[in-house]
Amino acid sequence: MSLAAIETQSQEPVKNGRKSASEVPDTRFDRRLADVLTHASRIFWEKGYEGASMRDLSRATGMSLAGLYHYFESKEELLYLIQKHTFTTIIERLRQRLEDATDPEERIRIFIHNHLEYFLANKEAMKVLTHEDETLKNGRGAEIAAIKRDYYRICLGLLEELGRAQGLQFSGRLAVLSLFGMVNWIYTWHNPRIDADANSLARQMGDLFLHGVIHAAKPKRKNSKRKL
Amino acid sequence: MSLAAIETQSQEPVKNGRKSASEVPDTRFDRRLADVLTHASRIFWEKGYEGASMRDLSRATGMSLAGLYHYFESKEELLYLIQKHTFTTIIERLRQRLEDATDPEERIRIFIHNHLEYFLANKEAMKVLTHEDETLKNGRGAEIAAIKRDYYRICLGLLEELGRAQGLQFSGRLAVLSLFGMVNWIYTWHNPRIDADANSLARQMGDLFLHGVIHAAKPKRKNSKRKL
DNA sequence: TAGAGGTTCGAACGAACGTTCGGTTAGCTC
DNA sequence: GAGCTAACCGAACGTTCGTTCGAACCTCTA
Numbered sequence: 001m002s003l004a005a006i007e008t009q010s011q012e013p014v015k016n017g018r019k020s021a022s023e024v025p026d027t028r029f030d031r032r033l034a035d036v037l038t039h040a041s042r043i044f045w046e047k048g049y050e051g052a053s054m055r056d057l058s059r060a061t062g063m064s065l066a067g068l069y070h071y072f073e074s075k076e077e078l079l080y081l082i083q084k085h086t087f088t089t090i091i092e093r094l095r096q097r098l099e100d101a102t103d104p105e106e107r108i109r110i111f112i113h114n115h116l117e118y119f120l121a122n123k124e125a126m127k128v129l130t131h132e133d134e135t136l137k138n139g140r141g142a143e144i145a146a147i148k149r150d151y152y153r154i155c156l157g158l159l160e161e162l163g164r165a166q167g168l169q170f171s172g173r174l175a176v177l178s179l180f181g182m183v184n185w186i187y188t189w190h191n192p193r194i195d196a197d198a199n200s201l202a203r204q205m206g207d208l209f210l211h212g213v214i215h216a217a218k219p220k221r222k223n224s225k226r227k228l
Numbered sequence: 229m230s231l232a233a234i235e236t237q238s239q240e241p242v243k244n245g246r247k248s249a250s251e252v253p254d255t256r257f258d259r260r261l262a263d264v265l266t267h268a269s270r271i272f273w274e275k276g277y278e279g280a281s282m283r284d285l286s287r288a289t290g291m292s293l294a295g296l297y298h299y300f301e302s303k304e305e306l307l308y309l310i311q312k313h314t315f316t317t318i319i320e321r322l323r324q325r326l327e328d329a330t331d332p333e334e335r336i337r338i339f340i341h342n343h344l345e346y347f348l349a350n351k352e353a354m355k356v357l358t359h360e361d362e363t364l365k366n367g368r369g370a371e372i373a374a375i376k377r378d379y380y381r382i383c384l385g386l387l388e389e390l391g392r393a394q395g396l397q398f399s400g401r402l403a404v405l406s407l408f409g410m411v412n413w414i415y416t417w418h419n420p421r422i423d424a425d426a427n428s429l430a431r432q433m434g435d436l437f438l439h440g441v442i443h444a445a446k447p448k449r450k451n452s453k454r455k456l
Numbered sequence: 457t458a459g460a461g462g463t464t465c466g467a468a469c470g471a472a473c474g475t476t477c478g479g480t481t482a483g484c485t486c
Numbered sequence: 487g488a489g490c491t492a493a494c495c496g497a498a499c500g501t502t503c504g505t506t507c508g509a510a511c512c513t514c515t516a
Contacts, residue, residue, distance in 0.1 A: 029462085048363075050278035054504060066506075067464045075504065131359075133416060135276075174424075174432055177417050178410045185409025188361060196402075204402055204444075212440025216432075256483095257492085282474060294476075295494045303474065 033071045036061055037085070040078050045124035049079055049132045079132060080140040086125040087147045090118045094154065104162040105210060111158055112209070113202035115183050120190065120198045127187040152176060162213070170217035179209055261299045264289055265313070268306050273352035277307055277360045307360060308368040314353040315375045318346045322382065332390040333438060339386055340437070341430035343411050348418065348426045355415040380404060390441070398445035407437055 039060040043052045054075060058065045072078050094114045101107045119126045136144055155176045163170065182205055189195075196204070267288040271280045282303060286293045300306050322342045329335045347354045364372055383404045391398065410433055417423075424432070 032463090048276070048278055050276055053502075055502085064465050065504090066466075069505070070463060171432065174429070175436070177413065178433060178436055181409040181411070181413025182406045183409070185405065185413060189405050189408075201402070204399065205406060207444035208403070208406055208437075208440040210440075211443035212436040212438075215439035215443050216435035260493090281472075283472085292495045293474090294496075297475070298493060 029071075036063070036068065036071055037078070037082055041082050041124040041128055044079065044082070044128045044132065049075075049128070049135050076136065076140065079128070080136055080144070082125055083129050083132070083136070083144050084147070086122065086129045087144065087151070090115065091147070091151055091154070093118065104158065104165045108158050108162060108210060109202065109206045111155055112179070112183060112206050113198065116186070116202045116205070117198040119183065119186055120192075120201075123187060123190070130184045130187065152180075155179065159213070163217070166214065167219050168214065168217035169219070170213060175209075175213055182209065257299075261309075264291070264296065264299055265306070265310055269310050269352040269356055272307065272310070272356045272360065277303075277356070277363050304364065304368065307356070308364055308372070310353055311357050311360070311364070311372050312375070314350065314357045315372065315379070318343065319375070319379055319382070321346065332386065332393045336386050336390060336438060337430065337434045339383055340407070340411060340434045341426065344414070344430045344433070345426040347411065347414055348420075348429075351415060351418070358412045358415065380408075383407065387441070391445070394442065395447050396442065396445035397447070398441060403437075403441055410437065 036057070040052075040057055043056050043060060046052070047056070054065055054068065057078075058068060061068070072081065094111065097110050097114055098107055101110055134141075156172050159172045159175050162168070163172070186201075195201070264285070268280075268285055271284050271288060274280070275284065282293055282296065285306075286296060289296070300309065322339065325338050325342055326335055329338055362369075384400050387400045387403050390396065391400070414429075423429070
């Protein structure tokens with residue numbers, strides 16, 4: 001996992017927000033911070049945010065307790081940096097992949113595949129993102145919540161596309177949140193030794209969800225374009 | 229929520245396991261313990277297990293810090309008692325309701341309805357159950373894990389019934405865990421002011437899931453009993 | 457090679473944590 | 487009302503928590 005050149009650019013000024021948006025410096029500082037964040041993700045993943053201590057992180061990184069604070073200003077900012085980087089990366093990749101596709105069903109499959117692929121490849125950070133959902137407070141919490149809302153809206157948009165294309169009538173909100181449940185719950189059960197990989201899981205969950213939505217929804221009254 | 233007459237009967241002896249299995253004493257002790265557990269559920273729900281302190285619980289119950297320990301032996305047992313009672317209650321209710329029904333599709337709808345109804349009526353305890361999944365250690369953790377496995381197996385059995393009845397071939401494990409994701413994720417989003425109630429949600433999620441399973445699965449090769 | 461600034465550290469801070477101890481109070485039986 | 491046990495409490499225990507301070511170290515430039 002490369003966390004280099006992390007952008008903070010928070011609404012409230014933070015210690016590390018010292019680069020302009022476009023350039024990618026990858027200095028020694030950035031590389032070391034990325035290394036620390038990787039270790040922090042693993043520790044939060046194992047023990048939860050509250051259960052993890054800065055001394056655990058000190059032990060894992062081999063850095064002194066005081067030395068860690070050269071790279072961030074508080075434990076809370078640590079969580080914020082992990083969540084922000086994870087969320088923005090998954091959304092960025094999704095946007096790129098959606099550019100290629102126009103078929104509504106295909107676009108929803110891309111959403112599911114992108115989510116699962118990133119989830120399984122970065123399970124520590126993704127559990128920290130989903131499990132520690134309400135942990136951040138005030139400004140930082142609001143910023144992550146805004147990104148989450150973006151992600152929700154993208155998915156809702158994809159489903160409304162599908163509904164229009166096939167002339168379906170259903171609750172987009174319930175469908176999106178059901179889908180989020182399906183794909184996010186993975187961190188509680190996925191075992192790489194016995195469970196399928198991201199491609200296979202995405203196909204199966206895509207089948208389950210899409211057939212569910214399409215066949216459970218009632219067709220709109222007039223001008224229904226739904227096949228059969 | 230009535231938590232009276234809680235049975236502990238752990239594998240390892242616990243302080244409160246002092247009643248035989250069948251009788252329902254409902255003594256002053258039991259009633260006060262149930263009251264404490266209700267408050268504890270709410271605090272764990274708000275702040276998480278690690279984030280909640282015994283002083284929070286002391287404040288909420290109006291009881292002294294030392295006085296609390298008259299009712300349980302540790303904070304961990306507190307979590308254990310909440311999880312055990314919640315899980316056994318939901319399973320007990322499910323078993324009763326399943327007695328009436330024979331149609332496989334109907335039985336899965338009963339499962340979903342039972343889960344959602346209890347979830348929305350006891351959201352604090354149910355979040356504590358699902359969110360603090362890996363918190364308990366050793367004996368107590370193993371005991372809750374065993375109950376969870378029971379619950380999983382019941383659901384898997386219902387799905388296999390459906391598969392046999394309709395001649396479907398699909399991964400029961402993936403279907404069960406997807407369903408669990410859908411229904412358990414609720415605690416992250418359900419807002420009683422804007423979202424539907426348990427009956428309506430159970431119907432919609434039942435539609436989504438059942439149509440998904442039935443239409444996504446490929447029919448078995450020979451002796452398919454599937455209608456149409 | 458001197459100086460500057462980025463990097464790292466040992467040691468400690470005050471606060472909060474879960475739990476315990478010795479003792480007091482309340483409710484019950486005789 | 488004496489005697490007993492369950493119920494409860496104030497005060498503290500020892501530990502761990504996130505964070506900070508001043509000083510040292512390293513690395514690069516002038």
